Amino acid sequence: MTVNATARRLPASARTIDLVRRPRRQEALVQALLVGSALLSIFTTVAIVFVLVREALLFFRAPEVNLVEFLTGTLWQPAVGHFGVWPLLSATLRTSLLAVLVAVPLGLAAAIYLSEYASARARGILKPVLEVLAGIPTVVYGYFALTWMTPLLRSLFGVDVVQFYNTASAGLVMGIMIVPLISSMSEDALSAVPRSLREASFGLGATRLETALRVVLPAALSGIFAAMLIGTARAIGETMIVAIAAGAGPAFTWNPFLPAETITGHIARISGGDLSYNSLDYNSLFALALLLFCVTLGLNIVGRWIVSRLREEYE
Amino acid sequence: MTAPAPARFAPNLAARHRRGRFFRGLFFAATLVALIALAVLMATVVNRAFGLVAVAYAVDPATISDRPLAEMSHDELQAMFEANASRGLLRRLEREKPLSNRSREELLALLVGEVLQEQVVQTWTLWESITRAPQIEAEVAASHPAARLSFRSWINGRFLTQPMSSHALEAGVRTAVLGSLLMGLLTMAFAIPLGVATAVYLEEYTSGSWARRIIQTNIDNLAGVPSIIYGMLGLALFVRFLEPLTSGAILGVADSNGRTILAASLTMALLILPVIIINAQEALRAVPRSLRQASFGLGATRGQTVWSHVLPAALPGILTGTILGVSRLVGETAPLIIVGASTYIVADPNGLFSKFTALPIQIYNWTSRPQPEFAHLAAAAILVLLLLLLSLNAGAILLRNHYRRQLG
Numbered sequence: 001m002t003v004n005a006t007a008r009r010l011p012a013s014a015r016t017i018d019l020v021r022r023p024r025r026q027e028a029l030v031q032a033l034l035v036g037s038a039l040l041s042i043f044t045t046v047a048i049v050f051v052l053v054r055e056a057l058l059f060f061r062a063p064e065v066n067l068v069e070f071l072t073g074t075l076w077q078p079a080v081g082h083f084g085v086w087p088l089l090s091a092t093l094r095t096s097l098l099a100v101l102v103a104v105p106l107g108l109a110a111a112i113y114l115s116e117y118a119s120a121r122a123r124g125i126l127k128p129v130l131e132v133l134a135g136i137p138t139v140v141y142g143y144f145a146l147t148w149m150t151p152l153l154r155s156l157f158g159v160d161v162v163q164f165y166n167t168a169s170a171g172l173v174m175g176i177m178i179v180p181l182i183s184s185m186s187e188d189a190l191s192a193v194p195r196s197l198r199e200a201s202f203g204l205g206a207t208r209l210e211t212a213l214r215v216v217l218p219a220a221l222s223g224i225f226a227a228m229l230i231g232t233a234r235a236i237g238e239t240m241i242v243a244i245a246a247g248a249g250p251a252f253t254w255n256p257f258l259p260a261e262t263i264t265g266h267i268a269r270i271s272g273g274d275l276s277y278n279s280l281d282y283n284s285l286f287a288l289a290l291l292l293f294c295v296t297l298g299l300n301i302v303g304r305w306i307v308s309r310l311r312e313e314y315e
Numbered sequence: 316m317t318a319p320a321p322a323r324f325a326p327n328l329a330a331r332h333r334r335g336r337f338f339r340g341l342f343f344a345a346t347l348v349a350l351i352a353l354a355v356l357m358a359t360v361v362n363r364a365f366g367l368v369a370v371a372y373a374v375d376p377a378t379i380s381d382r383p384l385a386e387m388s389h390d391e392l393q394a395m396f397e398a399n400a401s402r403g404l405l406r407r408l409e410r411e412k413p414l415s416n417r418s419r420e421e422l423l424a425l426l427v428g429e430v431l432q433e434q435v436v437q438t439w440t441l442w443e444s445i446t447r448a449p450q451i452e453a454e455v456a457a458s459h460p461a462a463r464l465s466f467r468s469w470i471n472g473r474f475l476t477q478p479m480s481s482h483a484l485e486a487g488v489r490t491a492v493l494g495s496l497l498m499g500l501l502t503m504a505f506a507i508p509l510g511v512a513t514a515v516y517l518e519e520y521t522s523g524s525w526a527r528r529i530i531q532t533n534i535d536n537l538a539g540v541p542s543i544i545y546g547m548l549g550l551a552l553f554v555r556f557l558e559p560l561t562s563g564a565i566l567g568v569a570d571s572n573g574r575t576i577l578a579a580s581l582t583m584a585l586l587i588l589p590v591i592i593i594n595a596q597e598a599l600r601a602v603p604r605s606l607r608q609a610s611f612g613l614g615a616t617r618g619q620t621v622w623s624h625v626l627p628a629a630l631p632g633i634l635t636g637t638i639l640g641v642s643r644l645v646g647e648t649a650p651l652i653i654v655g656a657s658t659y660i661v662a663d664p665n666g667l668f669s670k671f672t673a674l675p676i677q678i679y680n681w682t683s684r685p686q687p688e689f690a691h692l693a694a695a696a697i698l699v700l701l702l703l704l705l706s707l708n709a710g711a712i713l714l715r716n717h718y719r720r721q722l723g
Contacts, residue, residue, distance in 0.1 A: 027618045034516035037509045041534050041592070044585050048544060051551040109345030117339055118346075129350050135704065136356070137646025139675045140697050143682050147690060148359045176352045183349075209335040230539065237541025239649035240675075244682050264543050264649070271546075271653045277555060289547045293540065300539035 052293055055286030062280055070287070076250040076266075078281050085291065087250035091260035095171040095242055096235035098256065102175025103235075104228055107182025111224075114183070115190040116212040134180035142244030145173035150245060153257070161257055165247030168256035174241050178231045185230065189223025189310060190216055223310045229303035233296040239264040263288050360701075363694035364469050367444040369455045370484065371462040373432035384423060392422040399430045411661050421477070428482040435483055435688040436462045469695035478661040479677070483688035486681075488696050494576065494656075494664050494671040495703075499641055501580035501667070502587065507637055509584070510591030511626075514633075517592075518599040519621050538589035546653025549582025554654050563668030574655035576664055576671040582654050583647065587640045594636020598629040631718030638711035642704045648675035674700050 060067055064081040073084015110130070114123055149169040154162045162168070193216050201211040217224075247259025248269055261269070267285050275282050376384065379399055384392070393414050397405060408414060414422070427433045436459050439451055444466060455464045477487030513534075521527035558573035559565050561581070602625050610620040626633075657670045658680040664671045674696060681693035 024616065027616050030618045031516075031520060034512050034520060037512035038516040038530050040509055041513060041530060041537060041588065044537060044548075044588070045533055047552060048540070048548050051548055052544075055551065106345045106348055109342045110349060113339075113342035113346045117342060126346055126350070129353060133349055133353050135642060135646075135708070137648065137675055137700065137704070139646065139648045139678050139682075140356070140360070140700070143678065143693055143697060144356050144359055146682060147363065147694075148355065176349075179349055179352075207331050207335045209338045210331070213338075233539060233541075237543065239541070239543045240679065243649075243652075244679065264541070267543055267547070268649055268652050271550065271655075272658075286547060286551070289544055293544050296539065296541055296544075297536060300536055304535060304539075 048293065052286050052290040055283050056290045059280065059283035059287040062283070064280065065284075074252045078284060083284060085263075085288070087252040088261060088263045088266050088288065089291075090252060090254065091167055091242075091246065091250075092236055092262040092264070094167050094254065094256055094260070095174060095238075095246060095262055096232055098168065098171025099174035099178055099235040099238075100228065100232055102172055103178040103182050103231055106175070107179045107227070107231070108186050108224060110179065110183040111186035111190055112212055112217070115187045116208065116216065130180040130183055133176070134184075136177075138177065138238060138240040139244070141173050141177050142170075142241045145169045145241055145245035149173050157257065163247070163257060163259050165245065165259035166257045167242075167246045167260050167262075170242045170244075170246040171256065173245070174235055174238055177238070177241070178234055181234060182227050182231045185227035185307075186220070186224045189220040189227065189307075192223065192310065193219045220310075222306050226303040226306040226310070229299045229306075233299035233303070236299075237264065237292060237296045239268050243268045263292050267292075360694045360697050362440045362442050363691050364698050365441040365444075366467065366469075366691070367439045367448070367451055367464060368467040368688075369436040369438075369459060369462040369464045370433055371436050371459060373434060374430065376431055379430065384426060389419045389422065392419060392426060396422060396426050396430065399426075404429060420473075424473075424477065424480070424485040428480065428485045433482075433484055435686075438687050438691055469691045470698050474692075474695055475699070478663070479659055479672070480661070481659070483686070483692055486692055488674060488677055488699055490660055490663055491672050491674045491677040491696070492699065492703075495645055495673045495675075497664050498576055498580050498583065498671065498673060499645055501576065502583040502644055503637070503641060505581060505584035506588050506591050506640070510588050510637075510640075511595050511633060513588075513592045514595035514599055515621055515626070518596055519617065519625065534589050534592055538593065541649075542586055542647055543649040543653060545582055545586040546650030548585065549578060549650060549654040553578040553581045561668075566668075574657075574670065575668045577667040579651055579654050579656060579671065579673075582650050583644050586647065586650060587644050590640045590643060591637060594639065595629070595633045598632025598636060599625065601632060602628045631715055634718075635711045635715045638707055638714070642707045642711075645703060645707070646675055646700065648673075648679055651676055652679070674703070 059065060060070070065083050070083050070085055072086070073082065074086045075082040075084045076087045110126075114126060118126065146169070149172055150162070150164065150166065153166070153169055153172075154164075156162075197215055197219060198211055201215040206214070242262045242265040246262060246265055248265070249259065249261055250266060251258065251260040253260055267288055270281060270285055275285075380387075380395060387395070396414070400408075405414075408425070417425070437455070439447075443451070452464060455462055473485075474487045475492070476489050477485060478490045479488075480486040513530075517527055517530060553561050554573040557578075561573040561575050561578040563575070563577075606624050606628060607620055610624045611617075615623070651673055656676045657672050658676060660670055660672045662669075678693050678696045678700065681689040681696065
């Protein structure tokens with residue numbers, strides 16, 4: 001009715017309406033807004049890279065600094081112009097290594113249990129527990145490291161051996177923090193292995209353990225490796241646990257019972273104080289952040305690439 | 316051709332099954348470790364959030380007043396405080412918040428803390444308080460005769476309603492909780508529209524194109540960037556570069572620098588955008604294709620289809636994902652340290668451009684102090700934080716169930 005009424009009022013030339021070519025300003029506007037917000041994520045990445053590189057360049061151009069000393073030096077004392085990254089980097093590597101050593105066996109065993117053994121009821125209880133563990137803020141883990149893990153280590157190894165602030169306690173607790181990440185990623189990898197492989201193995205008379213360890217695990221190995229890489233990236237970028245429990249002040253040592261500051265811990269401590277912009281201290285934080293960004297991004301990219309290849313393999 | 320002889324086969328089988336059972340136990344134990352870790356963590360926190368405390372006044376209350384303080388009115392307390400506190404302290408307190416504006420409870424707390432200097436002599440954990448109460452009483456009676464021993468829940472009404480204080484007995488988390496809530500709201504106001512719009516663009520407007528692949532890869536990688544890096548971005552971009560905006564100088568309300576709640580919220584918005592986008596994408600993907608096709612078939616445009624059909628159907632999923640994003644945000648600490656949350660602040664946040672503190676910052680601050688009473692305060696604050704997270708997550712689950720029933 002209304003269509004007819006409109007048509008009668010229009011001049012004869014406009015009676016056929018071309019819906020396809022009709023300009024749709026509203027639609028175009030909406031789409032432009034959507035594209036804009038999608039581009040914001042690209043902008044975020046560009047901004048991160050730009051900010052880090054710009055300030056880091058200011059740092060490396062300073063006369064007190066040279067790139068070789070930064071990458072190989074074992075002394076980080078900004079006050080007297082020594083900027084060798086190894087005291088901080090070694091602490092980061094030590095805590096992350098410890099975390100991975102705790103998290104990978106635990107997480108992998110939990111993943112095997114959940115995917116190969118557990119009944120639906122057991123999964124229904126255990127998986128939420130792991131999710132809760134993953135949802136606990138890292139500052140709480142830091143508190144846990146300082147008030148529970150450190151006293152435990154000190155009573156085990158002696159108060160003289162284990163300092164109040166130490167990287168071992170931070171690393172161990174960080175390992176517990178990463179267990180849910182490793183277990184859920186590994187479980188995804190294990191579940192992606194087709195049922196037919198398991199059935200073939202059972203059919204040949206293998207036990208559940210032999211099937212799990214010799215058939216399913218090797219088939220899912222690349223996914224588990226990816227979980228390790230992404231877990232390592234999490235450990236390297238983790239800040240609060242080390243800021244609370246690992247100690248303040250860069251120290252070049254390989255003893256996990258001594259206090260040492262990680263890259264993230266150093267950034268948090270220095271920027272938490274009164275920091276003047278355009279100082280070498282300020283710029284040095286960005287150089288450290290750039291190093292951190294490159295390492296974690298690299299690990300994440302490789303990890304994701306492996307996961308996507310694994311997915312293609314079985315689908 | 317012949318079947319294997321059971322006699323040669325059986326002993327081997329028993330050993331294999333034994334190994335199987337052993338490893339099964341091992342795998343189960345590893346899973347249990349996670350459960351035990353969670354239990355120990357909670358026990359550690361609860362153990363320190365309650366317990367016996369011995370407190371003593373450094374100044375005897377009888378020397379400043381002949382009546383119990385609890386019976387006095389607001390004005391009497393103010394007069395007494397002004398008479399007994401040092402000039403410098405009065406000036407500082409007036410600057411923070413005028414005395415006449417403070418409530419009676421706040422004045423009482425000031426009087427007890429600053430003038431009488433009620434101090435914690437010693438504290439015990441909940442476990443010690445339960446198992447060794449008589450010994451503790453004897454110890455206190457012997458070593459600190461003037462001290463009063465009482466069982467204290469470090470998480471209590473005063474703790475929730477009082478601002479930060481340098482005296483452990485008066486300190487509270489009011490400012491921190493308000494700061495966290497305001498920051499959460501602001502962050503969501505930025506992140507939800509942007510996140511949902513990005514997800515809609517990726518899921519509904521692009522399919523398999525190179526633009527989508529690039530943006531998707533980029534978002535996945537952003538989700539893996541450590542939060543401290545976002546803090547550095549926020550420091551350089553929002554706190555420094557956009558200082559005129561984030562400090563409020565453009566609007567003429569500037570009183571300090573760019574280290575405001577606005578700058579922190581913008582930083583946090585960038586941080587949780589990937590989480591929100593990825594969750595919203597999953598929610599959109601769960602909407603059946605047929606719904607879209609029916610809408611297109613009736614002549615609706617893409618925009619109309621998304622707005623009137625796809626988004627309403629995806630809403631519960633988007634909301635759930637968003638709440639999960641919020642709970643990530645509420646516990647996030649490192650970026651806030653970098654963009655400069657204040658650790659000591661007594662005034663409630665009063666707008667976009669105020670300085671602020673947040674609950675995890677407060678926990679960090681108390682944890683870093685050497686005095687044991689602050690470890691108890693940190694434990695109490697952790698309980699508040701965990702309760703906040705628990706209620707957020709419970710809300711998400713209830714919401715999801717509610718909508719699922721409605722749609723199903």
